[in-house]
Amino acid sequence: MRKHYDIIVVGAGSAALLFLNFLKEHFDVAVFEEQSGIGMKRHCTGIVSHRVLNIIGKAARKSVVNKFKRLCIMTETGAKVEIIPSNPVYVLDRIRYLKELFYNVRDKFEFYFDHRVMSIGTLKPCIRLDNGKIVYGNIIVNAEGAIHRIRRQMFKNDRKKAGVYGIQMDCVGKTQHVDEFTVVFSDNYAKGFFGWVVPLDEKHVRIGIGGENISLNTLNSFISFLCAKGIVHVEEKGKPFGGIVLKTPPRWRDHYERVVMIGDAALHVKPLTGGGLYVHALFGRKLANIINAKFEDVEYLFSKYEEETLKLRLRLKIQGLLSQVFHELTLKEKEDVLKSIGENVEIKYVDYDYHEKLLKNVILERPRSILNILNTVLSTKNIKNLVYGLKVFLQ
Incomplete structure (x- = not known):
């Protein structure tokens, strides 16, 4: 270990490894990771x-576990909308994905685990x-x-609550359709609760939940509900794993002096779902x-980086507004929104990454529904959530 490097990277997760995969190898780079190896903790769906x-190529393709053609969004009372993405959606073996990314760069840069x-x-x-x-670096x-x-050390006035906790487990079991995954909203388990059912293959399914003050008991109750409704059949439960599900968009600027943040550290996620791999x-x-x-x-390079990511940040901030309003709706209000779109209907050609386009699809295909949706979300309480979302938008 030297005293000075061109670039120092803190962490060796998805965002760091993706950055390193695109970085030219002639730089002197040191990567410091507090875990003892790559992919030691499972926490991502x-x-x-x-x-x-x-974008990623082989590392991602070799890690594919299953491919989906449909997404079902529903409430626990049964109101639902079927989403058909314009292109297939995939679930990756996240541990293999990280290791494949690591294999590409392990001989190019210095890694210090533990x-x-x-x-x-x-x-x-x-x-x-x-x-x-103490180790010094140019960047x-x-x-x-x-x-x-570290983010809180740098931005002492940062938002205290950027997300909620998520817990999931891989179970021996099956769903009705192996090429469809499901998202369920409910008010009965926790504030801001949402759950997901993701088939991994014909015999295994990943079931998870997110929300305030959730626990393993909450997950078990949700699994019992899914089984009772026939959404999934579970024969054996696996070990739980989880982490923070971020629902807040990035700032307009996430660098300070010669320090720049990327990935979850910079809130580089899709706020409506918390998904980060594409944004990373x-x-x-x-x-x-x-x-x-x-x-x-x-x-210059940080100024250029800020300029060339401005459009992406804007899109994520728009998604953040949608997330702030939608996730704070009551279950009844969420049901009203789904029913306004059209209960048990299909919405086709949806862009899975840019969720703000879904609103455009709804307006074009069902223009009358937008008035009903606005009537639902523009209550006094929800306007307060919208105002908070606008404050976050401006940061």
Whole structure:
């Protein structure tokens, strides 16, 4: 380990590895990861669009577990809408995916596992490790994940609550359609509750939940509900795993001095679902390409990075507004929204990544429904949620 590197990366998760896969290997790079290896903790469902396979290539394609043609969005009372994406959606083996990304770069850059970064210095870019060592770099890339320990050190006025906790488990069991996954909303289990049912193959299914103050008991109750409704048949439950599901869009700017944040550390997610793998790829590729072209001028490259990700940030912030309003609706209001769209109907040619386009689809295909939706969401309480969402939008 040297005292100085061109680039220091904090964390070796999805965002960091994607960034490194696009970075030219002539840079001196040190990656510090507090876990003992790659993919030690499972926490992601791993659902991605066709775009991830196109951008990442072999690492993503070799990790595909199942392919979906349909998505069912429903409430526990049975109101539902069938979504047919314009392109297939996939679920990845997240651990294999990370390892494949790692195999591509392990011989190009220096990796230090079991090394926890305690803090980051910004005036003279450096990191302080848990063993007391200080390492300097021209650029520091913070990819610490959703824990936001270092992020909060840098942005002391940052939003305190960026997401909710999620728990899931892989079960021996099956669903009615192996090429369809399901999202369920309910008010009975927890505030802001949503659950998912993702077939992995003909004999295995991933079932998960997200919401405030959820627990393993909550997940077990949800599984019992699914079985009683015939949505899934479970023969044997697996070990639970989980993590933070982020629902907040990124800031307009996520760099400070010579430190830049990427991935969950930068809130690079689709706020309506919390999915991050596609967004990680977009931001990571853009940052790497700009560094590849103009590393010697840090001020310029960060300004260029901010400029060239502006459109993407805008789209994610629009999704953030939709997320803030929709997730705070009561179950009855969610049912009214689905019924306004058309109960038990199909919406075709939906873009899985850019959720704001779904609203456009609804307006074009069912223009009368938009008035009913607006009447539902524009209550006094929901306007307050919209105002909060606008505050987040402006940050």
